[in-house]
Amino acid sequence: MAGKPMTGQAFFVLSALSGGPRHGYGIVGEVAELSGGRVQLKIGSLYGVLDRLAVEGLIEADREEAHDGRLRRYYRLTRDGRGALAEEAEVHAAAARVVRARLGLTGPTAAGAAG
Amino acid sequence: MSGGLGLEQRYRRVLRLLPGYYRDKWEEDMVAAFLDSWHSGDPDDDEWALEFCKPTWGEVGSVAALAARLYLGGAATPRRYFAWGQAVRNAVLAVVLVHAVLVLDVLVRTAWSRRVFGLPAPPASLAVYAPTGVWPTVFYLAHVAWMVIFVTLVLGQYRTARVLAVLAIVPGLVALAQAQLTGIMTAPFGPWAFWVLFNLVPVLGMTAFHSDAPPPARLPWLTALPVGYLLVYGPLLAAQATGNAAWLPDFSGLLCILVAFACLVRVPRAWSRRAAGSGVWSLTLILLAAAAGAYRVIMLSNYLHDPHLIAVSLAELVILVAAAALVAPDAARAQAAAPAPPYPGTIAA
Numbered sequence: 001m002a003g004k005p006m007t008g009q010a011f012f013v014l015s016a017l018s019g020g021p022r023h024g025y026g027i028v029g030e031v032a033e034l035s036g037g038r039v040q041l042k043i044g045s046l047y048g049v050l051d052r053l054a055v056e057g058l059i060e061a062d063r064e065e066a067h068d069g070r071l072r073r074y075y076r077l078t079r080d081g082r083g084a085l086a087e088e089a090e091v092h093a094a095a096a097r098v099v100r101a102r103l104g105l106t107g108p109t110a111a112g113a114a115g
Numbered sequence: 116m117s118g119g120l121g122l123e124q125r126y127r128r129v130l131r132l133l134p135g136y137y138r139d140k141w142e143e144d145m146v147a148a149f150l151d152s153w154h155s156g157d158p159d160d161d162e163w164a165l166e167f168c169k170p171t172w173g174e175v176g177s178v179a180a181l182a183a184r185l186y187l188g189g190a191a192t193p194r195r196y197f198a199w200g201q202a203v204r205n206a207v208l209a210v211v212l213v214h215a216v217l218v219l220d221v222l223v224r225t226a227w228s229r230r231v232f233g234l235p236a237p238p239a240s241l242a243v244y245a246p247t248g249v250w251p252t253v254f255y256l257a258h259v260a261w262m263v264i265f266v267t268l269v270l271g272q273y274r275t276a277r278v279l280a281v282l283a284i285v286p287g288l289v290a291l292a293q294a295q296l297t298g299i300m301t302a303p304f305g306p307w308a309f310w311v312l313f314n315l316v317p318v319l320g321m322t323a324f325h326s327d328a329p330p331p332a333r334l335p336w337l338t339a340l341p342v343g344y345l346l347v348y349g350p351l352l353a354a355q356a357t358g359n360a361a362w363l364p365d366f367s368g369l370l371c372i373l374v375a376f377a378c379l380v381r382v383p384r385a386w387s388r389r390a391a392g393s394g395v396w397s398l399t400l401i402l403l404a405a406a407a408g409a410y411r412v413i414m415l416s417n418y419l420h421d422p423h424l425i426a427v428s429l430a431e432l433v434i435l436v437a438a439a440a441l442v443a444p445d446a447a448r449a450q451a452a453a454p455a456p457p458y459p460g461t462i463a464a
Contacts, residue, residue: 007326024148043149044177047141048184052327055191070147 006088009049012039014058014077014085021062023072024050050075058084122165123150129175132182136193149174180322189327195450200323202398202449207320208331209403210313211268211280212339213370214261219344220352221258241355250286257286269336273324280321284314305367308413312406347373364431367414370407371431374400378438385445394449397442404439408432 016022016030028041053059058081062074126149130142153164187203188196224243246255260283268276287310294300354363378400385397411432418424
């Protein structure tokens with residue numbers, strides 16, 4: 001991301017693709033699941049994010065599949081995308097560790113750190 | 116059967132809000148994802164939805180927001196959209212700067228009125244005192260808020276600036292509506308024009324400040340505030356304090372003169388072969404000239420009783436149009452050959 005802070009939507013979209021290639025609506029569903037229903041992407045918002053991520057070289061088209069007479073395009077993370085996501089996830093995880101320590105909480109720190 | 120448009124066609128109509136280059140790239144994918152989002156798994160329900168349903172307001176809003184972001188482009192948009200985006204961002208900053216300078220004037224005169232500087236008391240026409248009562252205080256705070264809006268916008272706190280700006284323009288709207296409804300406003304065009312051109316339009320223009328847009332150049336814009344005050348309001352204040360206020364233009368005339376002067380300063384670069392294609396600032400000045408010119412024309416209605424003031428106003432208008440015409444060719448070129456989108460980078464100031 002070249003120093004540009006990653007938006008919450010971009011983080012969730014990249015996270016949705018971390019489990020493998022997904023088509024547009026598949027990303028919407030995965031983002032909703034990952035965020036516990038807190039992030040409900042509209043299609044206009046999703047493609048604004050996808051366009052930016054594609055321009056930045058963080059995602060790319062994977063394949064197209066026919067479905068109900070339409071072509072569904074699948075997207076996947078690029079190597080840069082994986083790196084940017086890992087970096088951002090580490091930032092969230094580090095912040096979560098600090099917060100958990102301050103609150104005196106124990107147990108796994110990674111779960112829920114992305115939220 | 117509805118006999119009309121299906122869901123897909125309705126959504127494609129909404130997508131027409133987007134620039135052509137973007138639709139070429141993404142439309143089919145967006146339509147497929149959108150229609151997927153309507154699948155319930157029940158064939159009867161799906162058929163009914165495809166036939167009769169419309170895109171939700173939320174979906175329409177997301178496409179409209181995307182369209183605004185693309186037309187007022189930032190990094191990675193085609194150059195002409197980037198040029199328009201930069202020009203709108205510069206113009207909004209310039210208008211908000213004028214508001215901030217006005218606030219600075221009020222603050223300086225308030226301090227002077229309290230003799231903070233150890234100076235003699237100002238003439239009564241220049242004195243400003245802290246407001247009393249609820250509504251005057253609300254108006255005072257709404258006015259002073261423009262200083263905060265300017266600083267937050269320059270510092271890249273766009274959401275804060277937008278929220279404050281919306282709050283700052285509401286009292287003016289309420290006051291105008293109240294004055295209009297009670298019939299106490301004898302010349303309504305000027306106040307309404309000011310509110311629309313220099314309150315509402317800049318607030319709407321703040322949509323150009325999005326995460327893809329290069330951040331403003333902080334130092335030049337922040338420096339412009341005290342420098343603008345000293346260069347513009349210093350002489351005005353001196354003229355008023357020495358009893359020469361009759362020579363001063365009214366606010367719309369002052370805007371015409373300032374924009375015309377800025378156009379003339381821009382002319383050498385606009386006509387330079389070396390600078391050809393760097394005309395984002397020329398496009399900015401054309402936008403500002405359009406606003407100042409429109410306000411000047413509307414304010415003519417206040418002077419219909421006075422041929423001298425009409426002549427002065429028309430002269431200001433002619434000067435503005437002539438100066439703007441000098442940079443117009445460069446502004447036209449800016450759309451085709453603006454600087455490549457820099458990121459991270461800055462809005463030239």
